[in-house]
Amino acid sequence: MPFPSPTLAARGLLLSLMLMLTACQPAPTQLRIQGKTMGTFYVVTVNDAFPGGEAALQREVDALLVRMNQEISTYDPGSIISRFNQGPAGEPMVIPAGMAKIVQQGIDAGQLTGGKLDVTVGPLVNLWGFGPDKRPVKRPTAEQIAKARDRVGIDKLSLTTQDGKFLLGKAIPDLYLDLSTLGEGAAADELAALLEGKGVSNYLIEVAGAVRSEGHNAKGNPWRVAIVEPSDRPGAIEDVVIPNGMALSTAGSYRNYYELDGQRYSHIIDPASGAPVTHRLVSASVITPTALEADALDTALMVMGPEPALAFAREHKLAVYLIVKTEQGFEARFSPQFAPYLQQQQP
Ligand code: FAD
DSSP states (O other): OOEEEHHHHHHOOOOEEEEOOTTSOOOTTOEEEEEEETTEEEEEEEOSOOTTHHHHHHHHHHHHHHHHHHHHOTTOTTSHHHHHHHSOSSSOEEEOHHHHHHHHHHHHHHHHTTTSSOTTOHHHHHHTTOSSSOOOSSOOOHHHHHHHHTTOOGGGEEEEEETTEEEEEESSTTOOOOOHHHHHHHHHHHHHHHHHHTTOOSEEEEETTEEEEESBOTTSSBOOEEEEOOSSSTTOEEEEEOOTTOEEEEEESSSSEEEETTEEEESOEETTTTEEOOSSEEEEEEEESSHHHHHHHHHHHHHHOHHHHHHHHHHHTOEEEEEEEOSSSEEEEEOTTTGGGBGGGOO
């Protein structure tokens, strides 16, 4: 049974993850780099030697992220995904293996969640002003929503293999593939593979809300990830997670939103209604072996809303941590599978 955390409920809103890096003094081998990517930020901390040192680490991380942007950024009109979106139907496009893996995760998670996650939801995302297009000056009409919804559905997308190549196809010319919700998790996994390929076994990676870690920090302790209070108190911590080599991803409706005519619209779109969600779930965190999978599921849970999300976690035995807005403030609810990762639950 999921159980609420009264301390959290009392203290209020939990809204994002923040890495607890500043508390420890870097050891001589510890390297830390950071930068911007995918419209957000990344931080990579390595507690081992990296061949070529910090400059090489920065160079290789940036090159990997640039390559991923060139593949899956809908914000880059020249990217592979943009060319797919602009291209005709009926002629499948050869795409790189890394991009195919992300698309496949989108298709799989879409099927698992009954279409709550939908990587073709882009026309609706753009209509509501959360994609590369401009913010709307008034609420989209029912007719505009219906028209955008006609273009949505993973049944209109196909991913096949032929002679070792990955072929991406679409059934309608104006299908719009949007992998924004998966990019950060995919990047965290690819960065983890890059580090492990260089013999690094102690690292912490954060790409916005997606976290991968392995081994220990400079003090020899397991990496800890703080869940921070989204209040005016900078850095106030609500809960601490010890991922122990597992991936952690968080989605929320609290940061990316706008107000129009007194109504708040978040960037999480329910493909069934064609509109931003309006329920009281403000944040969903998921722990799975890969950040790509966690990143797919956290958004799907955000679409579902609090009770269905917990029921889904129970059914699929997932490690899930939710923050729900209540009349009294905010309340954390987590599945039994999440409890072992919370520092407060550990002996
Ligand atoms: P998440 O919960 O992980 O994802 C929410 C996003 O997924 C929404 O914003 C929407 O795009 C989409 N979505 C909403 N509902 C659904 C649904 N039901 N099913 C599937 N998807 C849904 N942003 C910029 O502002 N500028 C950039 O240059 C830029 N470049 C990017 C490049 C790449 C390669 C990627 C992957 C993203 C880029 N972004 C950019 C987008 C941005 O960084 C975030 O990915 C986006 O704001 C959502 O991430 P999140 O973690 O906040 O939310």
